[in-house]
Amino acid sequence: MPPNTASAFVPGHVTIFFSPTWRSEPERSGSVGAGITLSDGVTVDVESATETRITVNGSVLDIEPVQGVLDSIGRSAQITAATPLPVGAGFGVSGALALGTALAANHVFGLNRSENELITLAHTAEVEAGTGLGDVMAQARGGIPIRLQPGAPHHGMLDGIPAVATIEYLSFGGLDTPDILAAEQETLEAAGDAAQEQLLADPSITTLFDTGWQFARDTELVTPEVDEVVAAVRSNGGLASMAMLGRTVIGLGSALSDAGFEPSSCQTHPPGATLR
Amino acid sequence: MPPNTASAFVPGHVTIFFSPTWRSEPERSGSVGAGITLSDGVTVDVESATETRITVNGSVLDIEPVQGVLDSIGRSAQITAATPLPVGAGFGVSGALALGTALAANHVFGLNRSENELITLAHTAEVEAGTGLGDVMAQARGGIPIRLQPGAPHHGMLDGIPAVATIEYLSFGGLDTPDILAAEQETLEAAGDAAQEQLLADPSITTLFDTGWQFARDTELVTPEVDEVVAAVRSNGGLASMAMLGRTVIGLGSALSDAGFEPSSCQTHPPGATLR
Numbered sequence: 162m163p164p165n166t167a168s169a170f171v172p173g174h175v176t177i178f179f180s181p182t183w184r185s186e187p188e189r190s191g192s193v194g195a196g197i198t199l200s201d202g203v204t205v206d207v208e209s210a211t212e213t214r215i216t217v218n219g220s221v222l223d224i225e226p227v228q229g230v231l232d233s234i235g236r237s238a239q240i241t242a243a244t245p246l247p248v249g250a251g252f253g254v255s256g257a258l259a260l261g262t263a264l265a266a267n268h269v270f271g272l273n274r275s276e277n278e279l280i281t282l283a284h285t286a287e288v289e290a291g292t293g294l295g296d297v298m299a300q301a302r303g304g305i306p307i308r309l310q311p312g313a314p315h316h317g318m319l320d321g322i323p324a325v326a327t328i329e330y331l332s333f334g335g336l337d338t339p340d341i342l343a344a345e346q347e348t349l350e351a352a353g354d355a356a357q358e359q360l361l362a363d364p365s366i367t368t369l370f371d372t373g374w375q376f377a378r379d380t381e382l383v384t385p386e387v388d389e390v391v392a393a394v395r396s397n398g399g400l401a402s403m404a405m406l407g408r409t410v411i412g413l414g415s416a417l418s419d420a421g422f423e424p425s426s427c428q429t430h431p432p433g434a435t436l437r
Numbered sequence: 438m439p440p441n442t443a444s445a446f447v448p449g450h451v452t453i454f455f456s457p458t459w460r461s462e463p464e465r466s467g468s469v470g471a472g473i474t475l476s477d478g479v480t481v482d483v484e485s486a487t488e489t490r491i492t493v494n495g496s497v498l499d500i501e502p503v504q505g506v507l508d509s510i511g512r513s514a515q516i517t518a519a520t521p522l523p524v525g526a527g528f529g530v531s532g533a534l535a536l537g538t539a540l541a542a543n544h545v546f547g548l549n550r551s552e553n554e555l556i557t558l559a560h561t562a563e564v565e566a567g568t569g570l571g572d573v574m575a576q577a578r579g580g581i582p583i584r585l586q587p588g589a590p591h592h593g594m595l596d597g598i599p600a601v602a603t604i605e606y607l608s609f610g611g612l613d614t615p616d617i618l619a620a621e622q623e624t625l626e627a628a629g630d631a632a633q634e635q636l637l638a639d640p641s642i643t644t645l646f647d648t649g650w651q652f653a654r655d656t657e658l659v660t661p662e663v664d665e666v667v668a669a670v671r672s673n674g675g676l677a678s679m680a681m682l683g684r685t686v687i688g689l690g691s692a693l694s695d696a697g698f699e700p701s702s703c704q705t706h707p708p709g710a711t712l713r
Contacts, residue, residue: 275640276597321552364551432708
């Protein structure tokens with residue numbers, strides 16, 4: 162008999178650059194690009210319930226991709242999530258909630274799905290909600306994922322940068338993801354494809370930060386406070402870039418604190434999302 | 438400048454059932470099947486050296502796939518490995534050595550390869566040495582991998598069973614891998630494909646153990662001491678099967694100790710191989 166509750170942990174994910182692909186089938190939609198998964202992530206507890214209620218860090222929230230996952234499996238549940246990450250600031254929290262819900266719900270409701278099927282559920286819900294394109298695939302994999310082909314498992318294809326590192330971050334809040342993803346498609350594609358080509362020629366974490374910062378400037382997504390922090394870090398000899406999509410700076414090693422800021426600190430996270 | 442030494446950790450991997458595919462290109466050769474990655478694994482230290490020397494738990498050994506990886510990149514190195522796992526008994530130690538060498542050598546020699554490229558190097562070396570077909574792909578992924586399509590990244594395709602568990606093991610020594618992989622191709626294919634079909638219909642860890650034990654008996658690979666232990670565990674209500682390819686029993690949770698044996702114990706290992 163399935164247990165009444167289950168819990169999953171999903172790493173945070175910061176996209177450093179991307180090129181979006183929209184297709185009529187959500188499982189073929191997604192993005193090419195690269196990012197970093199973080200040991201700061203989201204713990205998602207799922208409990209069978211007669212009515213769905215989603216609580217994040219104690220606040221009841223309406224998270225569309227989580228509702229999408231539950232609708233797909235035809236169940237209602239109490240979802241209780243905890244995270245040290247700011248919500249809506251480019252850390253993939255909505256993707257983490259969707260994927261964590263899928264993984265834990267599979268256990269609670271005895272759904273007998275494979276990991277690829279659960280990742281597909283969460284990816285589809287994110288794409289349909291317009292809240293993300295690549296986070297779920299990256300979060301399922303862990304490490305420092307390069308998204309070679311867009312889409313859910315069996316469509317998308319991933320590679321990775323073979324490195325582990327300390328990562329610092331400093332957030333000033335959110336950008337409006339759906340609006341940005343819908344706009345500037347051509348600009349994003351051109352800058353994202355150029356960054357991808359450079360990274361694949363040298364799949365290292367320093368090149369990731371350099372191509373990412375070029376991408377952020379080429380796409381004019383940089384906000385003034387992010388620009389100021391990254392400039393200070395870079396003039397101090399450190400590596401930093403912007404989280405896509407949030408008013409968030411992410412830095413390599415102790416780059417942000419070395420430049421006098423007071424960031425949060427965590428590690429790259431080799432495992433992907435898992436049941437706990 | 439690259440560092441002079443680097444270290445990688447690669448989980449152990451026990452194949453529970455498989456169906457081999459041999460093609461003229463090693464990167465398209467491999468196996469379909471399923472197994473379990475283990476938190477007991479292999480730590481591989483690589484140091485640049487004028488002559489290659491491979492030491493495992495203090496003994497100098499000639500490990501052909503490790504030599505193959507070094508030949509591919511045209512380097513020589515001191516390889517120092519440590520593992521609690523028995524060598525040559527079905528725990529994927531040769532695959533772990535090849536993959537750990539590739540990951541750490543990339544760092545030491547500044548090769549700038551991506552993770553997929555390094556996994557391909559190790560997979561190819563294993564296939565060419567005849568020491569394994571699916572371990573490297575499984576060890577790169579972590580978790581409880583299902584190998585849907587054979588081969589290295591960009592050819593092979595993986596799924597997984599969404600579970601974490603305690604795993605016990607008890608080994609009586611090795612079988613001769615190259616001989617077995619070359620023999621009985623039709624029997625292995627028929628039994629492996631049947632097991633795969635059953636597992637994909639219910640991708641759970643209990644079904645993995647049940648289909649695996651059926652596979653072991655159908656292929657007549659079971660040795661007397663393995664048969665005796667698995668029978669005792671199963672009559673005690675526990676789940677156990679045989680590691681392919683070794684005279685090794687692997688059990689779920691505390692199945693082996695509950696039945697009165699004195700096994701080693703570890704956990705499934707969600708992360709794949711990583712630099713340390």
